[in-house]
Amino acid sequence: MKVYIDRGNRNIEITKESVQDILFELKINPTTVLVSVNNKLVDINYKVKQEDKVEILSVISGG
Numbered sequence: 001m002k003v004y005i006d007r008g009n010r011n012i013e014i015t016k017e018s019v020q021d022i023l024f025e026l027k028i029n030p031t032t033v034l035v036s037v038n039n040k041l042v043d044i045n046y047k048v049k050q051e052d053k054v055e056i057l058s059v060i061s062g063g
Contacts (some may be wrong), residue, residue, distance in 0.1 A: 003054045020044040022054065032059055 003012050010052060016022045019035050019042055030044050034047060036055040048054060 001048060001050050001052050001055060003056065005056045007056075007058055015050070017047060018044070018047045019048065019054070022048070023056070026056075028056065033057060034059060 001014065003026075004010075005012065005026070006027075011018050014022060014025065016025055019032065019037070023030050023033070023035070023044065034057045035042055035044070036050050036057065037048060039047070039053075
């Protein structure tokens with residue numbers, strides 16, 4: 001499946017079973033990002049399908 005990562009504005013191909021597996025493979029802390037699958041926010045337990053469009057978006061806070 002195609003995974004878009006907003007940090008570095010890059011697209012990669014990856015095959016994993018869950019959002020948690022994807023984040024682990026990419027060494028991304030799940031508390032620092034939001035994950036969207038097919039334009040819907042999902043949690044780390046979401047099981048992805050090969051045809052899904054996954055986006056990993058950085059959480060930004062400010063004051």
